Amino acid sequence: MTNQDIVAELLQSIGMPVGHGLPEDVARLQVHGNKVVGTHLLPGLLADVEEQPDGIHAVIRVKNGVKIAKPIHICFGLLPERGIQHIRLEIVMEEHATASVLAHCTFPNAVEVEHKMDAVIQIQPHAVYSYLERHVHGDKGGVLVIPKAKISVEEGAHFKTEFELIKGSAGKISFDYEATCKEKSILEMIARISGKGEDTIQIRETGLLQGAHARAILKTSIAVRDHARADVYNALTAAGPYSRGHVDCKEIVQGAAVARATPIVEVNHPTAHVTHEAAIGSVDSKQLETLMSRGLSEEDAVELIIRGMLS
Amino acid sequence: MGVLEVRNLTLVLDNKKILDNLSIDFWQGHVHALCGPNGAGKSTLANTIMGLSGYTDIEGDILLDGASIRHLSVDERARRGITLAWQEPARFEGLRVADFLLAGAKNKRRSVAADALKTVGLEPDKYLNRAVDKTLSGGERKRIELASILTMQPRIVLMDEPDSGIDVEALEQIFACLRIFKSQGTTVILITHSAAVLRQAEHAFLMCNGRLIDKGSTSRIYRYFEDKCIPCAHINEPVEEETK
Numbered sequence: 001m002t003n004q005d006i007v008a009e010l011l012q013s014i015g016m017p018v019g020h021g022l023p024e025d026v027a028r029l030q031v032h033g034n035k036v037v038g039t040h041l042l043p044g045l046l047a048d049v050e051e052q053p054d055g056i057h058a059v060i061r062v063k064n065g066v067k068i069a070k071p072i073h074i075c076f077g078l079l080p081e082r083g084i085q086h087i088r089l090e091i092v093m094e095e096h097a098t099a100s101v102l103a104h105c106t107f108p109n110a111v112e113v114e115h116k117m118d119a120v121i122q123i124q125p126h127a128v129y130s131y132l133e134r135h136v137h138g139d140k141g142g143v144l145v146i147p148k149a150k151i152s153v154e155e156g157a158h159f160k161t162e163f164e165l166i167k168g169s170a171g172k173i174s175f176d177y178e179a180t181c182k183e184k185s186i187l188e189m190i191a192r193i194s195g196k197g198e199d200t201i202q203i204r205e206t207g208l209l210q211g212a213h214a215r216a217i218l219k220t221s222i223a224v225r226d227h228a229r230a231d232v233y234n235a236l237t238a239a240g241p242y243s244r245g246h247v248d249c250k251e252i253v254q255g256a257a258v259a260r261a262t263p264i265v266e267v268n269h270p271t272a273h274v275t276h277e278a279a280i281g282s283v284d285s286k287q288l289e290t291l292m293s294r295g296l297s298e299e300d301a302v303e304l305i306i307r308g309m310l311s
Numbered sequence: 312m313g314v315l316e317v318r319n320l321t322l323v324l325d326n327k328k329i330l331d332n333l334s335i336d337f338w339q340g341h342v343h344a345l346c347g348p349n350g351a352g353k354s355t356l357a358n359t360i361m362g363l364s365g366y367t368d369i370e371g372d373i374l375l376d377g378a379s380i381r382h383l384s385v386d387e388r389a390r391r392g393i394t395l396a397w398q399e400p401a402r403f404e405g406l407r408v409a410d411f412l413l414a415g416a417k418n419k420r421r422s423v424a425a426d427a428l429k430t431v432g433l434e435p436d437k438y439l440n441r442a443v444d445k446t447l448s449g450g451e452r453k454r455i456e457l458a459s460i461l462t463m464q465p466r467i468v469l470m471d472e473p474d475s476g477i478d479v480e481a482l483e484q485i486f487a488c489l490r491i492f493k494s495q496g497t498t499v500i501l502i503t504h505s506a507a508v509l510r511q512a513e514h515a516f517l518m519c520n521g522r523l524i525d526k527g528s529t530s531r532i533y534r535y536f537e538d539k540c541i542p543c544a545h546i547n548e549p550v551e552e553e554t555k
């Protein structure tokens with residue numbers, strides 16, 4: 001297969017129109033296994049990618065003050081049923097730079113695929129960076145996903161990360177993000193995951209609000225059914241004066257699924273403030289009966305409620 | 312014979328008779344008002360007719376077109392045409408107003424949702440893509456509840472205090488909904504504490520302490536509003552006999 005064929009197949013698996021490419025002002029990076037199959041960069045956006053035996057090592061940098069208007073498209077994937085893809089990623093947002101990334105991770109045929117990501121993300125002062133990672137898995141549940149990230153959000157910077165896995169089988173996920181926030185920075189960490197069958201989902205998010213007036217929200221929404229298991233650990237420490245944080249964990253459990261949440265909030269400055277909210281259990285009966293009173297079956301009502309929660 | 316008949320309905324919750332041998336007939340295509348002091352059992356009656364969980368262990372019966380519905384689930388009752396506009400409607404995270412409005416709609420076109428919003432005085436462009444979540448004000452949520460009933464085109468609607476927590480302007484929109492229900496031949500059971508809303512009904516029932524105290528024309532029941540809504544000696548000690 002040519003690189004173009006591979007890109008086409010990857011895009012098809014994530015439901016993107018094949019045939020016409022992305023516009024010129026949209027940057028992209030497409031990686032199949034350990035091969036870069038497509039790149040398109042823009043002024044001020046640098047990507048240094050090195051192919052390695054089991055994956056890639058990439059350094060992505062947005063230069064000082066550069067604003068990338070349209071979301072950068074990244075696609076990591078593996079088409080065969082078996083294989084390993086290890087992404088080592090360094091992201092540097094230089095001062096006052098702005099960019100957003102829409103990343104798709106697609107493993108449509110996975111029977112035994114391992115996708116590892118080790119990211120070091122540096123958001124320099126007053127930079128703004130948002131990253132949405134959407135996973136598309138097949139129905140065989142054969143993916144092991146291990147994303148790890150160490151993030152530093154510097155003074156006045158804004159970092160938002162969203163992790164979404166709601167199509168296909170989650171497989172096994174072990175997610176571990178850790179962020180440190182300096183003065184007046186903003187951190188948003190959001191995860192939305194749906195598990196079924198024998199899926200196991202482990203989420204570990206840690207935030208440290210070091211600087212004064214730093215703010216953070218850690219938000220996890222998970223729906224598990226059948227025999228799936230979810231275990232969420234959210235820890236948020238507010239140490240900076242007037243720092244503010246909120247931890248929110250919602251888990252809907254059905255069938256023989258099991259969910260657990262451990263929110264840990266710590267405040268060690270008298271002017272700091274952290275709140276947390278965790279709700280685990282079946283679908284709220286008032287919501288359910290409201291939709292049923294409009295004629296929806298219980299099953300359809302549950303589906304609609306979960307779809308909303310994960311949207 | 313009424314389209315919906317409540318027959319000697321008794322419901323005990325927490326060792327208290329919340330509904331006490333209650334019998335009421337609701338007539339096809341008519342608007343019925345249900346009044347009574349706080350705690351009279353009005354919402355309980357509506358919830359019991361809808362078959363909500365916690366309200367199914369009843370004595371007596373509820374008949375739709377002459378057939379018992381007491382063993383039917385909420386959705387089965389809804390599919391037979393009964394629905395409930397909740398006194399305090401539920402909030403849904405992430406569920407869009409458009410999807411909520413069309414969830415139970417006969418016609419799933421987006422314009423149906425937009426028209427329903429207009430009827431309850433909400434601008435479709437502003438609301439269709441919002442979520443039915445905590446960010447809606449209490450009055451907005453109540454209006455959306457009514458809009459979702461409109462799209463459903465039910466045979467029988469239980470409206471539990473549609474007028475509570477809304478502004479004066481919204482009252483006019485409730486009346487508009489009632490006119491639509493009337494034109495569709497929908498049977499309405501309207502729970503209210505408002506004299507203005509009561510006047511829209513054709514028949515009125517007065518409840519106290521789980522019992523039917525009086526029924527008749529709205530002007531007759533309206534007098535109880537003037538007399539502070541209490542025909543019996545005082546709340547919690549209802550008269551022994553029903554006034555016929």
Ligand SMILES: Nc1ncnc2c1ncn2[C@@H]1O[C@H](COP(=O)(O)OP(=O)(O)OP(=O)(O)O)[C@@H](O)[C@H]1O
Nearest residue numbers: 324325329347348349350351352353354355356365
């Ligand atoms: N699950 C329950 N367990 C015990 N008591 C209940 C329960 N639900 C309702 N009640 C009681 O039943 C009585 C009737 O309540 P209901 O909500 O039906 O009153 P209402 O007529 O709708 O009043 P309001 O005008 O305040 O809405 C009240 O005394 C209430 O406290």
Ligand SMILES: [Mg+2]
Nearest residue numbers: 353354355398
């Ligand atoms: Mg009530």
